[in-house]
Amino acid sequence: MTNHLLYLFIILLSLSCENPQPKEKSYQLIWSDEFEQEDRAVDATKWFLETNAPNNGSWYNEELQHYTDRIDNAYVSEGSLKIFAKKEDYTHSGTTQAYTSARLNSKVSFTYGKVEVRAKLPQAQGTWPAIWTLGSNLETVGWPACGEIDIMEQLFEDFEMIQCAVHTPDTHGPDTVVKQVPVSDVTENFHVYGMEWTPEHLKFFVDDKHYFTYEPQVKTPENWPYFNDQYVLLNIAMGGALGGAIDPNFTQDQMEVDYVRVYQKK
Secondary structure (H helix, E strand, O other), X not given: OOHHHHHHHHHHHHHHHHOOOOOOOOEEEEEEEOOOOOOOOOOOOOEEEOOOOOEOXXXXXXXXXXXXXXXXOEEEEOOEEEEEEEEXXXXXXXXXXXXXXXXXXXXXXXXOEEEEEEEEOOOOOOEEEEXXXXXXXXXXXXXXXXXXXXXXXXXXXXXXXXXXXXXXXXXXXXXXXXXXXXXXXXXXXXXXXXXXXXXXXXXXXXXXXXXXXXXXXXXXXXOOOOOOOEEEEEEEEEOHHHHOOOOOOOOEEEEEEEEEEEEEEO
């Protein structure tokens, strides 16, 4: 090595030592439910079972269920959460529906992080299971200004795919950003449905395989309301505009959830 090259090498080595590249922050678990309690009831310190429909006594999208807080519709056993949709006439707030189910809202909320949910989905025609988040400022700013992130939806009577969706003031209704991905055995086997949320992007995963990124280059409250806390929801809706026609012989079906985990960078 010539003296000139040796001198250049020493300078570069010195600069790299003086200005080490920052290490990427790793994720750490901040909240989870592993559903390992012996009690059959859902852990009330971690979840709120929502029962009051916000749309004049019924749920949006022409859904046909009432959500309840009964063990009949949501309970823990053998290390997993079971959310049951059932065919039964049920009256709540003066409105009767032909189906019941459950909708769980996490009592943790967070800004930026990663969510992973390991779940096996129902297989009956007309069920509409979802794993998603909503802005914690929903009550003050309304939807879609609060932002909604659908980590996993299975609908349209297609049991060989799931989809993610992004709902903002600019991307809702017919303009919703949706990405579908084939997963051939969603009703037979567990899969891990994931979402990573940073100040720059939303990334969506199935079994750690990244399949979609939402990343507006110029972020505004209209296309990126994701600068406030969000909380996690789990539910099965029935029928309506997105669940599709319900099997006339339907009696009950379930979404089984092995765990829900929320991570943030250290």
